[in-house]
Amino acid sequence: MRWDPYIFRQGEDFDNFWKNYANEPSRRFLFVLGRGYDPRALSVLDKIVGFGGEVDIWLLAFDNGFQDSELRIQLTLENVQKLEALVGASKIRVIEVSLGRSGQGNATSRNVRQALRAAGSLDLYTDVVADISAMPRMVALTAVASLLHELDKMSVDGPDVNLHVTTAESVSADIGAARGTLRDDVTNVIGFTGQLDSESTDQVPRVWFPVLGEQQGIRLSRIRDKLNPDEICPVIPFPTREPRRGDEIIREHRQLLFEEFQVEPGNILRASEYNPFEAYKQIFAAMDRYRRALSELGGCKAFVSPLSSKLLSVGALLACYDHKYGAIAGDRMSVGVLYVETADYSDPVIDAGTEYQLSSMWLRGDWER
Missing domain, CATH: 3.40.50.11700 (Rossmann fold)
Structure with missing residues (x-):
């Protein structure tokens, strides 16, 4: 890495x-x-x-x-x-x-x-x-x-x-600063589409790593509907400055994650709120496990959605950047950074x-x- x-x-x-x-x-x-x-x-x-x-x-x-x-x-x-x-x-x-x-x-x-x-x-x-x-x-x-x-x-x-x-x-x-109305559509960081709309790779499995924060239910639903992932691995901030923050985020999105998205509890990842580089390593490694496990079956696509703090968001971005441009042994996978922007701020x-x-x-x- x-x-x-x-x-x-x-x-x-x-x-x-x-x-x-x-x-x-x-x-x-x-x-x-x-x-x-x-x-x-x-x-x-x-x-x-x-x-x-x-x-x-x-x-x-x-x-x-x-x-x-x-x-x-x-x-x-x-x-x-x-x-x-x-x-x-x-x-x-x-x-x-x-x-x-x-x-x-x-x-x-x-x-x-x-x-x-x-x-x-x-x-x-x-x-x-x-x-x-x-x-x-x-x-x-x-x-x-x-x-x-x-x-x-x-x-x-x-x-x-x-x-x-x-x-x-x-x-x-x-x-407090990000309150407002959301755009209707899902967007991506330029260069990190994950070939989401490519018809030639439409059958390749999609793994989604939403990095969770507070009050993100609408964004989660819109991105999931657009992406239609085969596997979902939510990332929660832990350890955190507020000891129960990760638990509260899971509780807030419990129905969405476990009833609507059918997330397996074992798929939940933890990423340090204190250190974006540690979060980068945890997300990068999780993405790489899927890449290696599915390589002989035609590979997979990995997507992150940075819905937590800015530091954690940068850590998630670096995981995608390193998979796209870094020293990867074997076949690379397509990586995407998906988000729903705020249209008009309150x-x-x-x-x-x-x-x-x-x-x-x-x-x-x-x-x-």
Whole structure:
């Protein structure tokens, strides 16, 4: 597995790592941020700039075609003003991204990838930091996958640029910020379709790994109806900061999972809420067991649905990325990342007392040499 061993920093370790790393005089940072209303939007950047890091900013400005509420407009404007005060307006490049609407398939993911490719040269920097704190889920996963793939290709005969993924993590804040109406259709991260609609491989078994979070019943039903999987392996967060969180998630979705989906209790996987790389290893290994077991029968397709925290979602994405591009012995299987996007957001529920944990994943670059 590519990310075994790995480099992951959280909490105090985050501060210690970036205090030393950002102060290295040879480093030039590009930060890819979301232009959003989330109060966590600048938490990571503020830390790294405070440690002495010199940064340029690519600010992804999302447009879903709907009029924002006065509250969301105000919160977004406040974040932009704080960003300009922090790094200076001349350091910020605004990148417009059109979000897909119902019936447009993977338009969001496709538009994000195209926008990043057209934004400028990555080889001007020693380090690219994708901070997903204020990005919608499909934007965040596409940004991570696209940047990782572009930098991997560039390193073959060009500079070896580091890629970090950071976030200010809070499960309760994610739930409060993501309220809204859902799109009608199922979408995927561009490049990770799993050949879902391919007629030539329609008879190949489909294994689905939904990474479960709270209040995901509608998404689960829509993805299951679209995918029609042969095997379902739900992934629950465990261990977690809230000791009973995994049990509560299972209880919330009990009827859907065990009565409607007919999930076998033995198929339930556990993935660490604390560490996305450990979750990556657990999901990657489970996918690989199916790949090897079914290889002589024509193989299988594996799909993940990132319905939990952003860190767990990135871990699930890396499992798919490694199966598609990594050093796999034997035949590869098709892998897909399926999701149902939020169409129109409600005003966020913001608790001023919510605590965020800063986390940093070092995905590629110097540490791999």
